[in-house]
Amino acid sequence: MKMYLRQAATAVRFLLFATLVLGVLYPLAVFGAGQLVAPFQANGSVVKDQAGNPAASALIAQVSADGSGAQSPEWFHARPSAVSWDPASSSASNLGPNDPKLLDAVSTHRAAIAAAEGVPVTDVPADAVTASGSGLDPHISPAYARLQVARVAAARGLNPGDVQRLVDLQTSGGAEAFLGQASVNVTLLNLDIAAAANRH
Amino acid sequence: MVFSAASVITQIAVLLVALFLVHKPLGIYMDKVFTGSRSSKPERVFYRLAGVDAGTEQSWSVYLRSVLAFSAVSILVIFALQRLQGVLPGSNGLPGVDPWVAMNTAISFVTNTNWQTYAPEATVGIFVQMCLLAVQNFLSAAVGIVVAIALIRGIVRAGTDRLGNFWVDVTRASFRLLLPLAAVAAIALVIGGVVQNFWSTDVTNQAAGVSQVIPGGPVASQEAIKVLGTNGGGYFNANSAHPFENPNVFTSLFQVFLILLIPSALPYTYGRMVGDQCQGFTVAGVMGALWLASTALMAWAVASAQGTATTAAGGLGEGFEQRLGPAASSIFAASTTLTSTGAVNVAHDSLPPLAGGVAMLNMMLGEVAPGGTGSGLYGMLVLAIIAVFIAGLMVGRTPEFVGKKIGPREMKLAALYILVTPTLVLVFAGITALLPDAMANAPAGGPHQFSEMLYAFTSGANNNGSAFGGITSSGPYVSAALGVAMLLGRFLPIALVLALAGSLARQRKIPVSAGTVPTHGALFGSLLLSVTVIMTALSYFPALALGPLAEGLIQ
Incomplete structure (x- = not known):
């Protein structure tokens, strides 16, 4: 003892x-x-808007819905999120690959996105209809970004070619794309879009 | 999402080359850390403050008692301080932690499991994260390493009952090995984008016209030791899927490297300490072969993109991070379950069924390829003793292992070791499957529901800590059952390993003779590999068939 x-x-x-x-x-x-x-990194990779106010973390997705919850056409949209893009928490849906609830969610997202972008449902890529592991991933596939170019350009009165060029500037390449996959940072892209619309 | 086989192969190649380059210098360094007799000046001050008598070596039973006393005190302190969080500084306004959650978390972090039954953002403030949980990330890893070192000493030494001093060993493992490596890794992670501050930042989201609070915290310092010590408990709920823990594919690969770093270098330390590097290479070779096979299997299972919802989505995506991609996630998922880490960069629950099955299989192998810090090596050495016993039976010789006779006592201890985790996993999962109220904590129906529960107990008893996240484990039954599984899954094997070390150390060395079955080389390596795989398959195949295999093969 x-x-x-x-x-x-x-x-x-x-x-x-x-x-x-x-x-x-x-x-x-x-x-x-x-x-x-x-x-910069140690403090959360916070980036500023044109006026110099902190506008976002370059690493965290942002909600692009207006007050009523409807997705605003003027912005590029991130992937679905199990935590509504709120960094106060972080989570995946944690639904199994055969879960009927996930099947429902995927089909609902697919129909909504096809309607919003005016494209056939088969054109909607997988990342657009699936929630990320963190719920905060600001990245989408180049295919999903391409899908949104026409809508954002029309809503902003911008040239679709110019918008696509902004998309390309925020698309990862090189070793990063090779080891992972080519991805578009929607948070940074939306800041560029706002700046371009202001200049316009 | 794009699944690129070229990316998988490149990442495997990068990891193998990097680990090959560092395993020798790190292996030699670890040998020096634990065989050197001199204490540094700061260490002597530390021993005086802590009341450690650094000069005396301990027998196996005293060594074990120190492990248990240290772990028991740690569990009690962490439990109590979590309960008191509301009145302590650094709570971030959060109240005391729920007793069941606090109990589960205390056990979880002390046993190197880091199962998280709580969402950190909503449960624990900076004080609990930094001063309690992150500290155990160091100490529980150190305990695993020193138990492996004690076992090696048992093999090396002869005619003694002394295995070293637990307190001295843990001090050296923490401050000479883990701390400097973690500090370098943490700074590299900060440069890669991981957060390290003590405040949150308000930003104005132009798109929604509302403010967004960007969280902060001492994340990089915890992240580094989380992977380096094969712990796996995330600062954030989403773990290494969170952009602030794992900002890009390079940090992801770096984290896998850190996960594998110490476990894959320890065989070199072992070879050096027993004075026969072939022994170390054989163990490392078996670990490497298993890692490679399992990683390839995981990549194949992920690439299959099975599942009705996955097919409806047009491929992989649910639970994956776009910036990391399926290749980096399959590499991570394999390595985190082949070690006792349990960090995740993809939601394992949403993986294709067979990929979830591979994750479970990896843990069921006993996490020996290369396994947790220390626990991987002692697990593999126990398997090697079983293998040499089987080889001895085949040729009718008394089994010997690295100059020590494997007698009835050693065999009993090794056999008991092998039985502990399968018994815990299967008994707990079996009992729970019979309790409808408990099964309701896993909301998925059909085989996936059983998979979620089987995964939880496999992860708990093997001290992994990853989860099929759909499960709710904060209720009294599941958190208590997992707590018991984690405790017994950690300390019964440690007790058996230390008893084995004590019994080996007492023996005299026996010279190698013509009748000695060599415990190195390709032949013994393949035998060891087969024993590992067959033992796992025999124990777990029926359970796997009810869960992931049923789900994966139905379609």
């Missing part, structure tokens, strides 16, 4: 001092180093 108590006392003191190093000093040191070498 005495031996157990001695071990337990050592354990308590060990845990306390280990916590000071591993749970306080270490994260503070990484914080300091991060603020020195990569403050």
Whole structure:
């Protein structure tokens, strides 16, 4: 018994001092180093709009619906989200590949997107109708972006060719696209679209 | 989404080359960490503060008692401080954690499982994340490593009952090995885009004309040790699928590298410590072959894109991150379940049925390819003892392993070790399947419902921590049952390994003779591989047939 108590006392003191190093000093040191070498990334990759106000994190999706919840035609839309694109939480749908609820959700998304973009349902790519693992992924496939170009251009009074060029500028390439897949960052693209519309 | 076989092959090649390049220097370094007799000045100060008598070595039973005392104290402290979160600083306005959740979480992080029955964003503030959970990311990984080192010492030493000093070993594993590696990895992750601050940022979303709160937190520091220590508990609910934990395909590949780093270098340390590098290479070769086969199987199963909903969607997408893609996610899913990590960058619940089945199979292999930090190596060494016993039976010789006789006591301990996790998984999953109220926590119907429950207990008992996320595990029954599975799945094997180490250390060395079955080389390697696979298949095939195989083969 005495031996157990001695071990337990050592354990308590060990845990306390280990916590000071591993749970306080270490994260503070990484914080300091991060603020020195990569403050932009360390603070959430926050990007500003034309007026210089913080507008988004380059890594996080944003809701593009207006107050009534209807998807606004002036913006590119991100993929469906199990958390309504709110970074206060993060989650996938966690529905199985044969789940009837997922089948329903996919079909509903497909019909809605086909109607909104004025294309046949078969033209809607998989990423457009499926929720991402985090619910916060701002990226879509180049195919889904292409699908949205005509609508956004019309709603903004922009030339579709110019809008497609903005899409291309926000499309990943090179090693990133090879190891992963070519993706369009909708959050950054929408900032570019707003800027282009202001200039217009 | 695009599934690119070229990308899978490239990522496998990059990982293999990178791990090959570092395994030798890291293996040598780890040997020096644990065989060096000198303590540094800061370590001596630390020992004095903690009340550690660094000069005395412990017998296996005292070593085990230290493991248990340390873990019990850690569990109690983490449980209590989570309950008190509401009155402590750094709570981010969150109340005390629910008792069942707090209990499950305390056990989960101390056992290196990091099963998360809670959504971190809504449950735990910065204090709990940084000072409790992240600390256990270091310490539970260190405990796994030192138990493996104690087993190696048992093999190396002769005629002694001393296995080393647990407190000294954990101190060195934490501060000489994990801390510097984690610090470098964390800074690399920050540069890659992972967040490391202590505040959130308000931005104005132009599209919706509303403000959006961009979360912050000490994420990179936790992320680094989460993967390096094969822990897997995410700072955010979505884990490595979250853009702030895993911003792009490069950080994703880097995280897989960190997951595999220590477990794949430990065989080199083992070979060096026993003075026969062929032993280390054989173990590493078996681990590598299993990893490669399983990763290829996972990629194939993901590429199949099976499932009615998946087909209706026009292919893979549900649960996948567009920026990472299915290739990077299949690599990640294989490595996280072949080790005791359990971090995820794709929702495993939404994977094609056979891919979910491969994830379960990986954990059922006992997480030995290359396995958790330390636990992978001691698991593989126990399997090697079983293999040498079987080889001994075949040729009618007394089995020997690296100069030690494998007698009845050693065999009993090894056989018990092999029985622990299958028993826990199958008994708990079996009992739970008979309880309708408990099964209601897995809302999917049919074979997928059983898969969700089987996955949970496989993950818990093997200390993995990944999940089919559709399951709700915060209720009393599931969180308690998983808590027991995690505890027994961690500490029974550790107790058996340390007893085995003690019993091996007491023996005299026996010289290699003409009758010794060599425990290195391709022949023994294939035997070890077969034993691992056959043992797993015999234990788990019926259960797998009811879940993922049924779901995957119905169509």
